[in-house]
Amino acid sequence: MATLDEASSGAVNGSASLGEERLKHLEFLQAVITRLSNHSFLVKGWALTLAAGFFAVASSQQSWQVAASGLVPLACFWFLDGLFLRQERLFRHLYDDVRRPGVEVETLSMDVRPYLRRISWFEATFSRTLQLFYGALLVADAALVAVMAR
Secondary structure, eight states, X not given: OOOHHHHHTTOSTTOOOOOHHHHHHHHHHHHHHHHHHHHHHHHHHHHHHHHHHHHHHHHHHTOHHHHHHTHHHHHXXXXXXXXXXXXXXXXXXXXXXXXXXXXXXXXXXXXXXXXXXXXXXXXXXXXXXXXXXXHHHHHHHHHHHHHHTO
């Protein structure tokens, strides 16, 4: 993967120089993408911690109601993580357009509206990675509810 310095010197595929403004724009976009990715990671950590807490309390009290109440915040974390993933993907589309010398993007624009049709919130929320992470927690919680409800 080429660095920003290589891109500005035209070392990547013999392309023309990106210029200082475009390099700064790419840095801003990369900072936003990194921040969104970090938020997603933190949401997953909180979701896992909260789910483990509900599992522990439900098991110690033998209460299926406590286990069932853990489904609501877990679903909320899933939907919030889907929002972060969608935003991250939108900014990645903008980043791709800014890095291409032939594509016209307003200087230092952080507007992702032109890319909204490319990825929906639903598509991001139910992506394979989020389904595996949150789906496993939901299945474990639902199994705990089913076992305790007997």
